Amino acid sequence: MGTQNIQPAIVQFAQLDKLLALGRANSLWPMTFGLACCAIEMMATGASRFDLARFGAEVFRPSPRQCDVMIVAGTISKKMAPAVETLYDQMPEPKWVIAMGNCAISGGPFVFEGQYGIVEGADKLFPVDVFIPGCPPRPEALIEGILELEEKVTGSRRWPRVEVG
Amino acid sequence: MHVDPEILRLVAFLVGVIAFAALNAAYLVWLERKEAAHIQRRIGPKEVGPFGLLQPLVDGIKLMTKQLIVPAGVDPVLFKIAPILVMVPAIMSFVAIPFSDTLVARNLDLGLLVIFAFASVNVLGLLLGAWGSRNKYAVISAARVVSQNVAYEIPMLVTVVTLVMISGTMNLSEIVGLQMGGFWHWNILNLAASPLMPVAFLIFFVCMLAETNRAPFDMAEAESELVAGAFTEYSGMGFGVFFMGEYANIVIGASVATILFLGGWDCPFGLFPGVHWFLIKMYFLIFTVIWIRWTFPRTTFYGLLNLSWKILIPISFVNLILTSAMLKVF
Secondary structure, eight states, rough: OGGGGOOOSOOOOHHHHHHHHHHHOOOOOOOOOOOHHHHHHHHHHHHHHTTTGTTTTTBBSSGGGOOSEEEEEEEBBBTHHHHHHHHHHHHSSSSSEEEEEEEHHHHHGGOOOOOSBBOOOOOOGGGOOOEOOOOOOHHHHHHHHHHHHHHHHHHSOSSSSOOOO | OOOOOOHHHHHHHHHHHHHHHHHHHHHHHHHHHHHHHHHHTOOSOOOSSGGTTHHHHHHHHHTSSOOOOOTTTTTHHHHHHHHHHHHHHHHHGGGOOOOOSSSOSSSOOOHHHHHHHHTTHHHHHHHHHHHHHOHHHHHHHHHHHHHHHHHHHHHHHHHHHHHHHHHHOOHHHHHHHTTTSSSSGGGOOTTTTTTTTTHHHHHHHHHHHTTTOOOOOOOTTHHHTTTTTTTTTTOOOHHHHHHHHHHHHHHHHHHHHHHHHHHTTTOOTTSOOHHHHHHHHHHHHHHHHHHHHHHHHOOOOOHHHIIIIIHHHHHHHHHHHHHHHHHHHH
């Protein structure tokens, strides 16, 4: 399961692989899928002020068969976990997962002794490629997460990283 | 060595038609995304190539290298043949469309009939794909698509029969030939034949939207109700071919509307007729189709069927009777 375990091809085509990676990185179609309040920020990212469409990633497909990246936006309750896992399994390879927000990273504010209802992090269910911290993260952070995923796919960054002063 | 020019012509038109259909299908997706973005006060794809112009190419690479899932329990033959059944008739319809008086692959005497015969295969492809994928949302979508197409073929064909009565021919080149010489000769303003001609154009355009399953009549792919409708189980290029077939069908619909009502390659002012006027009119109609999609909400299914059976069909029959009476009297 997951993109990490795919065996490399026996015959390597470096330039062609780069082209394929560029194609995949620039057309990351996310799934129309939100679990909690982070999904509201995800919708704001797609709307006019932040415009995810600039990177070709605005095609939110409703069916997991046509998605490339699953943005786990919100708290995964134990009751919801099987559904989330099914959605992940239904996505065709190559597929990526972005864990958005503290709940999807580690359970966030819901982790305490004796809690019984929350899955403590999306990585307990399936491999996660990019973690976006925040509660909830700003839309800029989600865009940065998508750019980070593009960097992971192609190996090079679209723009120089902004230094925090 | 002597090569029959007919064979060269055949090959040239074969390549040209397929390239035209495929390029249109790819770049109409770009147009749709850009137009949607600007209607919603966004910018749209801009980082992939200048103005995002490489976006269709990138999407194509991605879709082609995506895993093709054939889920367990589907009918493998129907599941695989359905996208082809949507795409191939759409490309084949281009054979009969005259882009100008010389630029036509086959000047068929029954060109109009050929196009409508191929256009009706589209719904069969959607039905087979949805039925074959054995998914409850897909089957509901298939039932909707079939009833929608049955309802809208009738006013569309009645309107076309009206036009054939006026023109007296089914040859598309001759239909355009009768409208040459300025916009007051076009069928949309042919008030001498029937005062209802502008209404007939409106009926034809609405039926075209419904036949190609475009919003506000996109019952086939009602995301908020039916996941992705008939395409729910299709991944990778299986979905891509469906998508391209949809856009190719829009191009066909806009071309037929241009030929029947807007005078084909005729210039509105009677100067320099040519293929550019055909393309301008066709792309204006396609622009309008996308414009409607992003500014109108989806109708309910009952509203859709009521519109056809209670409004469009009676009006188109009134137009038919009025036209035949006018032709008989004058």
